[in-house]
Amino acid sequence: ETSLIDFIHPDDSIMVSALMQRVAGNPGSTESCVHRLRHSNGNYIWLKSSLTNMLEKANVQAIMYNFIDVSEQKMTELELTKQTEQITELLETMTDGFISLDENLCYTYINGQALKMARKPREEMIGRNIWDVFPDAVGSTTYEAIQTAFVDKKYVCNQDFYAPLQLWQENRVYPSGGGISLFIRDITKQKKEENHLKLLESVITNTTDSVMITEAEPFDLPGPLILYVNEAFTRMTGYAAAEVIGKTPRILQGPKTDKEELKRIGKCLRNWERCEATVINYKKNGEEFWINLALSPVADENGRFTHWISIERDVTNRKSEEKQKILLAETSQLFNEPMELNLLLEKLLERVVDYDHFVIGEIWLTSADKNKMSMVAKTTRPPQGEGFYEQTIELTSFAKGESMPGSVWESGKILEWDHLGDHPNFHCSEAARNTDVKTVYGIPIISENVTIGVLVLGSNEKRSEELKPLIPLFERLSVHFGVEIRRKQLEEELLQIFTLAPDIICTVGIDGYLKKVNPAMIYLFGYTEMELLAKPLDAFIHPGDLEYSKLEMEKFIAGVKILSFENRFVNRAGKTVWLSWTAHLNEREGLLFCVGKNIDSKKQTEQLLYASESNLNAVIENTDSYIYSFDRDLKFVTFNKEMSKMMESVYHTSVAPGYPIFDLLRAHHAEDLQEWREIYDRAFAGDSIQFEKEITVGSYHTYNSFSINPIWQNKEVTGLSCFVNDITDRKRTELSLLESEKRYSELFQLSPLPKLVFELETQRFLDVNEAAIKQYGYTREELLQMSIDQLSPRDNISLSKKMMFDLNQKDGTAIHSIIHQKKNGQTINVNIQSNPITFGGKNARIAAVNDVTKSLKHIHAIEAQNEKLKEISWLQSHVIRAPLARIMGLIALLNVTEDLPDETKKMLGYVLQSAKELDEVIHDIVVKTEVIDLKDI
Numbered sequence: 022e023t024s025l026i027d028f029i030h031p032d033d034s035i036m037v038s039a040l041m042q043r044v045a046g047n048p049g050s051t052e053s054c055v056h057r058l059r060h061s062n063g064n065y066i067w068l069k070s071s072l073t074n075m076l077e078k079a080n081v082q083a084i085m086y087n088f089i090d091v092s093e094q095k096m097t098e099l100e101l102t103k104q105t106e107q108i109t110e111l112l113e114t115m116t117d118g119f120i121s122l123d124e125n126l127c128y129t130y131i132n133g134q135a136l137k138m139a140r141k142p143r144e145e146m147i148g149r150n151i152w153d154v155f156p157d158a159v160g161s162t163t164y165e166a167i168q169t170a171f172v173d174k175k176y177v178c179n180q181d182f183y184a185p186l187q188l189w190q191e192n193r194v195y196p197s198g199g200g201i202s203l204f205i206r207d208i209t210k211q212k213k214e215e216n217h218l219k220l221l222e223s224v225i226t227n228t229t230d231s232v233m234i235t236e237a238e239p240f241d242l243p244g245p246l247i248l249y250v251n252e253a254f255t256r257m258t259g260y261a262a263a264e265v266i267g268k269t270p271r272i273l274q275g276p277k278t279d280k281e282e283l284k285r286i287g288k289c290l291r292n293w294e295r296c297e298a299t300v301i302n303y304k305k306n307g308e309e310f311w312i313n314l315a316l317s318p319v320a321d322e323n324g325r326f327t328h329w330i331s332i333e334r335d336v337t338n339r340k341s342e343e344k345q346k347i348l349l350a351e352t353s354q355l356f357n358e359p360m361e362l363n364l365l366l367e368k369l370l371e372r373v374v375d376y377d378h379f380v381i382g383e384i385w386l387t388s389a390d391k392n393k394m395s396m397v398a399k400t401t402r403p404p405q406g407e408g409f410y411e412q413t414i415e416l417t418s419f420a421k422g423e424s425m426p427g428s429v430w431e432s433g434k435i436l437e438w439d440h441l442g443d444h445p446n447f448h449c450s451e452a453a454r455n456t457d458v459k460t461v462y463g464i465p466i467i468s469e470n471v472t473i474g475v476l477v478l479g480s481n482e483k484r485s486e487e488l489k490p491l492i493p494l495f496e497r498l499s500v501h502f503g504v505e506i507r508r509k510q511l512e513e514e515l516l517q518i519f520t521l522a523p524d525i526i527c528t529v530g531i532d533g534y535l536k537k538v539n540p541a542m543i544y545l546f547g548y549t550e551m552e553l554l555a556k557p558l559d560a561f562i563h564p565g566d567l568e569y570s571k572l573e574m575e576k577f578i579a580g581v582k583i584l585s586f587e588n589r590f591v592n593r594a595g596k597t598v599w600l601s602w603t604a605h606l607n608e609r610e611g612l613l614f615c616v617g618k619n620i621d622s623k624k625q626t627e628q629l630l631y632a633s634e635s636n637l638n639a640v641i642e643n644t645d646s647y648i649y650s651f652d653r654d655l656k657f658v659t660f661n662k663e664m665s666k667m668m669e670s671v672y673h674t675s676v677a678p679g680y681p682i683f684d685l686l687r688a689h690h691a692e693d694l695q696e697w698r699e700i701y702d703r704a705f706a707g708d709s710i711q712f713e714k715e716i717t718v719g720s721y722h723t724y725n726s727f728s729i730n731p732i733w734q735n736k737e738v739t740g741l742s743c744f745v746n747d748i749t750d751r752k753r754t755e756l757s758l759l760e761s762e763k764r765y766s767e768l769f770q771l772s773p774l775p776k777l778v779f780e781l782e783t784q785r786f787l788d789v790n791e792a793a794i795k796q797y798g799y800t801r802e803e804l805l806q807m808s809i810d811q812l813s814p815r816d817n818i819s820l821s822k823k824m825m826f827d828l829n830q831k832d833g834t835a836i837h838s839i840i841h842q843k844k845n846g847q848t849i850n851v852n853i854q855s856n857p858i859t860f861g862g863k864n865a866r867i868a869a870v871n872d873v874t875k876s877l878k879h880i881h882a883i884e885a886q887n888e889k890l891k892e893i894s895w896l897q898s899h900v901i902r903a904p905l906a907r908i909m910g911l912i913a914l915l916n917v918t919e920d921l922p923d924e925t926k927k928m929l930g931y932v933l934q935s936a937k938e939l940d941e942v943i944h945d946i947v948v949k950t951e952v953i954d955l956k957d958i
Contacts, residue, residue: 025086030057030065039568044072044084055091067095117206124199126151126171138188138207140346157185163192170194171201180208187342189213231257231333235270237318237326240291244269245329257312257335259305270331273312275303286316293318293326299336311340345494348376349501356505362513366398366506373478373498374402377491380458381409381479385419385426386506387472393418394426394475409449409456409479416448424448426475429463433472435495436463457481464495468503476502525600525617531578533557536612545619547593563589563597577604577613587620599624647745649676650732655701656681658740671721689718704729704741713748724752775870777809780863784808784825787860796872798844809868812841814848824853828866832857835866838873850874 029037033056040052051073057065070088075081112119118135120128128146136143141154151167152159162181170177174196182189189212193204231254236245246269250262258265258273265272274283282300289296299313313336319328351372355365370382384398395418401409419427424447429436438444439460441453447461458479466474476498519526525542527535538553546553546561553561562570566588573586585603592598600617607614641648641661649660657680668676672689686697704710710729716722726748732740769776775793779786789804797804797812813821817840824837837853855868 028059030059033057039572041072041084044074045076048074048077050074055095058088066090067092117204120151120203120205121197122151122167122171122201122203126167126201128154129200135205138186138190138205140186155183155185158183163190166192166194167201167203170196182212187339231335233270233331233333235329235331237328240287244271248328254333257304257310257333258302264305273302275301275309277301277309278303289316290329299340309337310335311337341494344376345497348372348494349497352501353505356509362506362509363397365509367400369502370398370400373476374400376494378402378480379478380456380481381461381477383426383477384466384474384502385477386466386474387430388418393420394430396426397474409452409458419448425461425463425477429465429475430472433465433467435465435492435499437461438463453479462491462495464499466503466506467499468507473503473507524619525615527615527617529558529574529604529613529615531611531613533559533574542617545592545598546590561590561592563591565589573602574613577606580606580608645747647743649743651682651701651741651743653705653739654681655683655741664745671718700729701741704731705738707731707738722749723747724749769867772869775872777804777868777870778858778860778865779809779868780860780865781825781829782864784810787863787865793870796843796849796870797841803844814840814842828855841870850877 025041026034026038036054037056040054044050044052051071053069053071055067055069058068060066067090068088069091070086073085073087075083075085112130112132115132115134118138119130119132120135121130123129127148127150131139131143131146136146139146139154146154152164158164161183162179163183166177166179166181169175176196177194178192179194180189180191187209188207189209191206191208193206195202195204232249232251233247233254234249235247238245246267247265250260250265254265255261260272278301282298286296286298295315295317297313297315299311301309302312303309312333314331314333317330317332318326319330320326352369355369355372358365366384370384373379374382380402382400383396385394386397387394396416399410416424421427422431425436425438428446437460438447441447441458441461442450444450447453452458453461459481461477461479464476464478465472466476476495519539522539523541525545526539527542528537530536534557535554538550543550543553558574559567559571570586570588573583573588576583583604585601587599587601590598590600599620601620601623602615602617604613604615606612644661645663647661647664647667649664650658652658657676657678659678660676665676668674672685674680674685683694683697686694690697700710700712709731711727713724713726715724724747726746728744730742730744731738732742769778769788770790772790773792775796776790777786777793778788785808786804789801794801794804799807810818810821810825821839824839827837828835834854834856837855839851839853840848841851842848850873852871852873853868854871855866858865858867860867
């Protein structure tokens with residue numbers, strides 16, 4: 022009933038718990054690990070375990086935990102690790118040097134003593150071939166010994182002298198695995214002692230060293246006199262024996278001879294003590310050279326000192342080598358100091374100028390575009406060089422071939438120029454004359470066989486004969502400065518990249534804590550640098566990605582090569598940030614170098630792309646179109662449901678990925694096979710093709726529109742995408758429309774009534790019939806170049822514009838009366854009845870034009886006649902009816918008279934009756950005249 026985790030070692034419990042959770046969440050899965058488990062005796066044993074999820078198996082319903090005890094193997098590994106550490110410790114404490122070379126003779130291990138002998142940093146040697154590191158040793162005894170042991174697989178022992186390091190070495194070379202193990206013993210001191218004995222023998226037998234014998238005294242000026250010198254002395258100093266015998270050794274001394282060292286020698290002389298010294302002497306021609314002298318007193322048989330024997334050796338080269346090594350060591354130390362390159366180079370020049378009493382020093386470096394070389398550092402030795410740069414203040418850059426820097430850049434060689442005041446290519450001639458700078462040296466600064474700069478050194482001495490000893494120094498400075506300056510430039514560039522990089526750059530310890538962060542990380546996370554370094558990286562990871570990120574980190578630490586992985590972080594503002602990480606493990610320093618790229622935009626794009634693809638798939642699968650694609654072999658790759666249904670119903674074929682389209686074409690459309698080949702060939706050539714085609718398969722008949730497009734990948738067509746729409750209904754509609762247009766054309770053109778079709782927007786005529794052409798007198802081509810408002814006279818154009826305004830506001834039938842003008846200038850009155858129409862895809866109106874000029878003239882004549890009738894009516898109602906009324910009044914008066922005869926009364930009655938009838942007739946005429954209207958005509 023006890024939890025398995027209770028038995029797991031605390032350091033392994035998190036890992037095992039995570040593994041169990043993964044297995045528990047993945048039915049049927051199995052995962053393995055190595056961990057420690059507490060034994061019943063209280064100790065921990067090592068187990069190699071596997072966990073299998075069998076929860077869904079009815080007869081098990083458990084997670085199976087299988088394991089074997091690998092404690093002995095683990096202890097062996099730990100013991101092996103311990104032994105390896107002990108061996109390493111032993112090798113590092115040895116007084117002999119030890120190196121290990123692999124099957125390519127590349128360094129895999131170097132102990133501290135070997136590094137000390139080689140005088141090189143470990144990183145400059147590990148992984149490189151031994152002969153690339155020490156090319157001067159190729160062909161030497163050591164070279165032969167290593168090659169023999171490597172090729173013949175046998176032990177070889179040899180002794181050799183390596184001049185560049187002034188090192189005598191005893192080598193024991195062992196074949197080891199596929200490579201070499203080499204023990205090196207420094208026997209320089211031993212060899213020097215042997216050489217010393219040989220020198221003594223040489224003095225006696227061969228006298229190859231300079232030998233001088235002087236008197237024992239006096240010690241005060243002028244000092245003991247020279248009694249003997251050998252031929253070696255003459256070769257070394259240029260003085261013949263006769264020129265120095267009887268004189269003191271002081272003739273060899275000069276301005277640079279160390280006075281303190283001379284005092285020390287004098288003290289030894291007075292104490293009759295043997296002494297050795299190294300001082301600067303001068304040859305007969307005035308040339309300086311370093312001499313190492315060993316003074317020994319010689320006593321007679323009574324023990325009285327009678328002579329001094331001086332064994333002398335020219336050690337100029339050795340002293341130069343030592344000085345050069347000191348200079349190189351000092352400059353190496355300078356290059357490792359944390360300072361800007363320009364300031365560092367100025368300090369460097371001070372060391373170089375002091376090396377051999379140069380008076381000016383300059384360092385020039387090429388620009389980024391390699392078009393010029395600019396001075397980045399300079400120095401002078403006062404008082405000789407003072408004022409030189411005051412006269413050359415504007416000379417700060419040169420092109421290739423210009424002055425000393427440009428000439429060295431162009432040639433890539435060490436140059437020496439003298440007579441500077443008259444030198445044709447020396448741009449500082451005037452300054453050289455004024456400051457007495459007589460000689461200048463140019464040394465190329467080389468990195469990876471490319472001249473990246475020039476070191477310029479100036480002297481106020483004519484020293485052409487002394488250039489040779491300086492050549493090795495210049496050659497070393499050339500390469501040494503090139504390597505170090507380039508390294509420093511790269512460091513500054515890397516620092517700039519680290520500081521200015523938009524991506525996150527950081528280092529993480531194997532403890533999970535951030536060790537160094539760049540400004541981009543500080544900005545993105547919103548925390549200060551101290552806040553970021555105070556917490557493990559896990560503290561900033563999104564909780565949902567924590568376990569996954571820990572596993573990826575463990576893989577990195579274990580050395581597993583992972584290109585990149587993505588996870589989420591939460592910044593100070595609580596915003597989630599997506600990062601893509603790459604990391605490299607530096608095992609020696611125990612650090613992970615990590616680069617994180619902000620991929621928020623990418624993630625948003627992916628989400629949009631996913632949504633777009635989903636929408637596209639929904640559109641593809643819910644469209645009536647047939648959508649499919651082919652590969653280069655014209656085999657189906659993808660197709661939608663509509664395509665699949667059509668293939669089933671029409672061709673009775675179940676289409677599947679890999680089905681070749683030409684099998685279908687051969688079976689059902691053999692007559693079109695060549696046409697389809699040409700279409701697909703054009704598409705694979707990069708053309709997008711659209712066409713319509715009638716398809717007939719048995720009783721199935723349809724019209725389809727095809728759109729075939731190339732699929733491009735890396736500038737190459739890798740397939741085709743096809744879109745097919747059933748346009749049968751549209752085709753039928755088009756045919757009906759064509760028929761309708763034909764009928765329209767016939768009715769339109771054959772109509773005796775003038776008809777016009779004009780576009781509403783531009784008012785331009787789109788079509789006219791023969792009756793319109795005849796009525797207006799224009800040709801068809803002329804009318805089709807005109808607009809309807811051009812038919813109206815200029816003084817009547819406002820009515821035309823009003824008509825167009827009405828037409829734009831009205832959808833149905835419209836009737837307008839307007840005046841038009843024929844081509845011959847005659848004006849006509851027209852009634853225009855128009856209706857809306859779509860003509861050639863344009864919003865237009867079709868108008869029937871009726872010439873009503875004659876009708877209007879007839880109406881005007883009737884109206885004039887009507888006016889005359891009205892005038893007659895007025896005369897009747899006013900002029901004729903007045904006397905008639907009087908007559909009727911008189912008759913009424915006469916009828917009152919009683920004595921009138923009956924006949925008279927009867928006649929007056931007839932007259933009155935006639936007058937009334939006449940009055941009614943006049944009244945009827947007036948009434949009818951008043952109601953006359955054009956509508957009744």
